[in-house]
Amino acid sequence: MAKIRMGMVGGGEGAFIGAVHRMAAALDGEIELVCGAFSRNAERARRSGEALHLPSERVYTDYKTMMSAEAALPAEKRMQFVAIVTPNHLHYPVAEAALRAGFHVMSDKPATFNLQEALQLRDILGETGLLYGLSHAYTGxxxxxxxxxxxxxxxxxxxxxxxxxxxxxxxxxxxxxxxxxxxxxxxxxxxxxxxxxxxxxxxxxxxxxxxxxxxxxxxxxxxxxxxxxxxxxxxxxxxxxxxxxxxxxxxxxxxxxxxxxxxxxxxxxxxxxxxxxxxxxxxxxxxxxxxxxxxxxxxxxxxxxxxxxxxxxxPTGHPEGYLEAFANIYMAFIGQIRAFENGVALDERSADCPGITExxxxxxxxxxxxxxxxxxxxxxxxxxx
The missing domain is CATH 3.30.360.10 (Dihydrodipicolinate Reductase; domain 2)
Known part of the structure; x- marks a missing residue:
């Protein structure tokens, strides 16, 4: 099976949780980071993209441009989901833009800036039928x-x-x-x-x-x-x-x-x-x-x-730590993506992923x-x- 293609909004140089998301997503070799809007500062975005070995045309300075540009790419090339690793006030607008453009969403927590946005996000997921994951990593x-x-x-x-x-x-x-x-x-x-x-x-x-x-x-x-x-x-x-x-x-x-x-x-x-x-x-x-x-x-x-x-x-005696637990959230989520795209039922592991209810x-x-x-x-x- 081909790797699942991930984009990222936020998480540029100097960020903490963005790097954690990238390491967790990469751990099992099932996910490939293909694009990102890492910073609104063009130079910082460029440096972040270079450090992550991304082609310059897949490094964006704003998430709206990223959504439209990625949606215009051939299906086999465009990202399949976006990881949102910004401060809280941007979680909802980025998630909304991604879902409206046809992309699944994995968001850092808390899900949104306020409860009303979370309820609106639930409505959008109902409208689009797309997938949403939330990185409550300790459950992993x-x-x-x-x-x-x-x-x-x-x-x-x-x-x-x-x-x-x-x-x-x-x-x-x-x-x-x-x-x-x-x-x-x-x-x-x-x-x-x-x-x-x-x-x-x-x-x-x-x-x-x-x-x-x-x-x-x-x-x-x-x-x-x-x-x-x-x-x-x-x-x-x-x-x-x-x-x-x-x-x-x-x-x-x-x-x-x-x-x-x-x-x-x-x-x-x-x-x-x-x-x-x-x-x-x-x-x-x-x-x-x-x-x-x-x-x-x-x-x-x-x-x-x-x-x-x-x-x-x-094996026994080797600590299963924070990055592994975080990676388990990602593995469950991409299991949902594969099941979604292939029209099959979820297995126990994939079903066990924090989502819009949480x-x-x-x-x-x-x-x-x-x-x-x-x-x-x-x-x-x-x-x-």
Whole structure:
């Protein structure tokens, strides 16, 4: 089979997440980057394209020109999907332009600038019938998938409690004044939207909680804070959760937890048992029981599910890390593209890809967390979209 052809908007020199997307997409040799609009600055766009060994005619300075030019190319040459790795305010307009031009979309999260855009994007996907993926990469880890399947199989019993935390420390001081491009746009309401901490990492924690537990957040009680003086957006958040099955939970996200790196961790407790997984020790999943010792599951062993095995690349004892998990999202998405183009049903791996449902739920969570924190009302029910 030919490689799937990818374009990219954003992710030029100096960008962080664009390079991660490119490495993840390239990992399995199934995707080829064929074009990009890496920067609105013509010289920066040119340098980025040269560094990626792209022909100059496939390097664009704006996404609208890229969509029209690519659509005009022969079908066997034009890109098949676009990866959107811009700041948040551009996610929706780029996705809309791509879908209207006939291209599938893989977007970095959060999906859009606000909830209304996410709902509009869902409508456009319904109109076009095209595909949409969202890079909630932490769901790509093999043992996260194993945890989800164990819960779904009823091994823990009915879920009662979910505790998820995502502390970072990189914004504990004013990095936005230190020529830190990543900090500057994430703390700018015009580019990031109404939230920094919850919009950037809290939404990952909420998504992971729902993905593993199999139940949806239905109501929240939120307390968001901008600890660093002068910030317009939150850099810390504590949120109580209620789930639609009656379970309760706690979500903590912080960008000012000094000394923390990327310490995403989740614990899920049911009537019969519990589980624990940490992103900084991703090859280990703990299963906890009242009547027997803790079980330690390790990546790449034969006792794991076929889905976990399908998302594992290395033998036991070799860490399956962030780039591999990210690559699993891409492999699921291009599996959807191949199934779409060949008119066949999705396999289990391809079906397991975050999409527009997670996009809408994520934006719903972000907007309601901000609203709940600003309100004197204790509990805010999440609208059902």
């Amino acid at each position: 880890y093999p043992l996260v998938k194993e945890a989800r399947l164990r819960v779904a199989a009823g091994e823990l019993g009915a879920i009662r409690k979910v505790v998820v935390e995502y502390p970072q420390g990189w914004l504990a001081d004013r990095q936005e004044d230190a020529d830190n491009k990543q900090a500057a746009w994430r703390l700018d309401p015009a580019q990031a939207g109404i939230s920094s901490c919850i919009g950037d990492i809290g939404v990952h924690a909420a998504n992971l909680a729902e993905y593993i537990s199999g139940v949806n957040i239905s109501a929240i009680c939120a307390d968001l804070t901008a600890f660093v003086e002068g910030r317009a957006l939150d850099d810390d958040g504590s949120i109580l959760l209620r789930f639609d099955n009656g379970a309760k939970g706690v979500l903590m996200a912080s960008q000012v937890s000094v000394g923390e790196e990327n310490a995403l961790k989740i614990r899920v407790y049911g009537e019969k048992g519990g589980l624990e997984w940490s992103q900084q020790e991703p090859n280990t999943l703990l299963l906890k029981w009242a009547d027997r010792p803790i079980e330690i599951l390790r990546t790449a062993n034969g006792y794991l599910s076929p889905l976990a095995a399908a998302n594992t690349r290395t 996009a809408v739920r994520g934006m719903n969570f972000i907007e309601n967390a901000v609203a709940a924190s600003a309100s004197d009302v204790k509990w805010h029910t999440l609208p059902n979209y």
